[in-house]
Amino acid sequence: MEVGGERARGREPASSPPAATSPREPHTLRGGRLRISEHGASQLLRGSELRGRTPAVQYDEDDLERHVRERVLTTTLDRAVAWARSNSFFPATFGLACCAIEMITTVASRMDIARFGFEAFRASPRQADLIILSGRVSIKMAPIIRRLYDQMLEPKWAISMGACCSSMGVFNNYALVPADKFMPIDVHVPGCPPRPEALMHGVLKLRKMVQDDPEAGWRERYGAVGTEELLPPPHAAPAGSVPPRGN
Amino acid sequence: MPDASELELIARELRAAEGGGEAASGSPVLDTVFFRGRATLIVEPDHIGTVLRRLRARGYAFLASVHGVDYYPHEPRFGVLYELLDMERVERITVKLRLAGAGPQVDSVTDEWPTANHQEREIFDMFGVRFGGHPDLRRILMPEDYEGHPLRRDFPLGGEPVLFTYNEDETLGSPA
Numbered sequence: 001m002e003v004g005g006e007r008a009r010g011r012e013p014a015s016s017p018p019a020a021t022s023p024r025e026p027h028t029l030r031g032g033r034l035r036i037s038e039h040g041a042s043q044l045l046r047g048s049e050l051r052g053r054t055p056a057v058q059y060d061e062d063d064l065e066r067h068v069r070e071r072v073l074t075t076t077l078d079r080a081v082a083w084a085r086s087n088s089f090f091p092a093t094f095g096l097a098c099c100a101i102e103m104i105t106t107v108a109s110r111m112d113i114a115r116f117g118f119e120a121f122r123a124s125p126r127q128a129d130l131i132i133l134s135g136r137v138s139i140k141m142a143p144i145i146r147r148l149y150d151q152m153l154e155p156k157w158a159i160s161m162g163a164c165c166s167s168m169g170v171f172n173n174y175a176l177v178p179a180d181k182f183m184p185i186d187v188h189v190p191g192c193p194p195r196p197e198a199l200m201h202g203v204l205k206l207r208k209m210v211q212d213d214p215e216a217g218w219r220e221r222y223g224a225v226g227t228e229e230l231l232p233p234p235h236a237a238p239a240g241s242v243p244p245r246g247n
Numbered sequence: 248m249p250d251a252s253e254l255e256l257i258a259r260e261l262r263a264a265e266g267g268g269e270a271a272s273g274s275p276v277l278d279t280v281f282f283r284g285r286a287t288l289i290v291e292p293d294h295i296g297t298v299l300r301r302l303r304a305r306g307y308a309f310l311a312s313v314h315g316v317d318y319y320p321h322e323p324r325f326g327v328l329y330e331l332l333d334m335e336r337v338e339r340i341t342v343k344l345r346l347a348g349a350g351p352q353v354d355s356v357t358d359e360w361p362t363a364n365h366q367e368r369e370i371f372d373m374f375g376v377r378f379g380g381h382p383d384l385r386r387i388l389m390p391e392d393y394e395g396h397p398l399r400r401d402f403p404l405g406g407e408p409v410l411f412t413y414n415e416d417e418t419l420g421s422p423a
Contacts, residue, residue, distance in 0.1 A: 140390045167409040174397040174405035175389075 086210035092128035093121040097135025099162040099193040106196040125151040136164035139177045149183045159202055160185040163192045184218035249338055251281040287341040292353045295344055307331035307340055310360040315370035319400040324348030325376055355381040373398035
């Protein structure tokens with residue numbers, strides 16, 4: 001079938017001006033027609049003739065330009081990867097205090113953060129790329145959290161949820177330590193505790209940050225440039241040498 | 248609660264059991280306080296074990312909790328409170344002792360009241376009161392390498408300067 005077949009069946013809205021030679025389709029394409037249109041576009045992009053047939057629609061220069069621009073999406077690989085990452089964070093299952101209740105609510109059916117792809121809480125930091133510090137961090141807990149954060153795989157992000165772990169809130173005393181002191185935080189969500197909407201807003205902020213800048217800039221902010229966990233390239237070791245192993 | 252007169256009877260009995268006269272030096276019971284329906288025995292720190300044992304024999308068998316108090320700047324500075332409960336008559340009595348500010352030490356009662364184990368550790372952690380004969384006198388809440396005892400009243404309130412964007416540089420120090 002060729003592009004514009006739908007119009008032949010007389011479903012064109014009467015109000016739209018008759019554009020008999022335009023190959024543009026209305027934007028209300030349903031699945032089947034979209035596929036047909038793609039077929040038409042591929043026909044077009046390959047050249048005019050396919051299996052000896054001439055396409056039904058001949059494009060002039062401007063129409064071709066517009067046709068390609070409407071149907072072909074260009075991006076960089078980095079941006080595509082960041083887009084994919086930002087839409088499927090894997091948060092660590094990690095609750096510290098009362099804020100964790102709000103975090104749980106964020107995942108539950110009423111708020112349903114699954115709409116944005118963050119619902120898969122992972123029980124192991126090795127499988128998580130987002131840690132939500134939901135509660136106050138005592139100085140006894142801080143090394144444990146730092147260890148969890150270090151165990152997460154790159155790229156990784158952190159949200160400091162609530163007043164306590166951002167600014168220690170009402171517990172600004174001998175027992176607590178703000179999260180910024182021992183690990184990089186990408187997004188601070190204020191509140192005591194923040195409502196689930198606030199946490200969701202924070203996660204969406206983080207999503208935007210990741211889409212714009214996958215590193216989220218924390219290495220610069222925390223003076224941690226060069227600490228990326230990267231496997232050495234296979235040609236790094238000289239040929240024939242055995243990599244040193246721990247005894 | 249024992250009423251005020253029963254509290255006096257308990258105190259007299261404890262003094263008599265130790266062989267001292269009323270308010271004699273070396274008496275286990277220094278004072279009694281009856282305030283708002285709560286009976287308190289103030290005892291000599293050396294006699295805490297025997298006092299608690301005699302009260303247990305009178306029915307106050309359940310050691311509900313052990314507390315520490317810092318009365319700084321008064322001297323003797325520290326207080327340790329033992330809340331006892333008679334589970335049959337549902338009566339409570341408080342046994343309180345005071346310890347000097349320099350090197351506060353008192354005998355542990357963990358041998359006979361195992362519930363005192365963690366609570367004495369907590370008092371040690373927060374106030375620095377040492378309990379002689381405690382089987383495992385370590386910090387329980389604060390990290391092992393923590394310096395100081397945070398619930399002492401002369402302990403600095405602490406807290407961290409809060410990092411905001413406007414004071415980030417001066418708080419963290421200028422980046423190298």
